[in-house]
Amino acid sequence: MTDNIIGRNIKSLRGQRNMTQEQLAQKMYMKRQTLSNYEVGKRMPDIFELWAMADIFEVSLDEIAGRGTPCAKKRDCKR
Template identity: 40%
Template sequence: MEFGQRLRSLRKERKLTSKQLGEKFKLAESTISGYETGARKPDIELVKSFAHFFEVSTDYILGESNEREKEKKNINSAFHDYENITEEEKDYLDLQLEIFRKMKEKNK
């Protein structure tokens, strides 16, 4: 499955129209349609934003993997082993979680 097909599938899972998705990203409905049909290609930053919004890995949204939550599994492994990591590592994970939450709130 290619990026456009994945984007359309993820959008429909969330029960969003292409217009609604475009509004969330400040993009025209025709731009979203162009991505979904393959007529247009998003830049890497937008791909990352879509992946974060849909809570999937960039590999998944690009069609390179069928594992939707690859990144989450790695994060879950880190938290599973949370008591065995250094204070510096804990601070880093806390900062990354804070950044993620701010990005998620911004994309609502």
């Protein structure tokens, strides 16, 4: 996966909602380390996990995938 836009967007959306990795992981019924791996680009969430995150964050899949999001460009997203 090049550029890890999905992971950065997950981290950004989580941060905008003042959620910890642990809090989001609990809502997703997954381990915190799994979520961390998504955010740093070691793993990629499947489509069902992306749908669940979109529902939790109340955004579209396009926003998580980097189409028209605040993190669409590297400089727009905190690392």
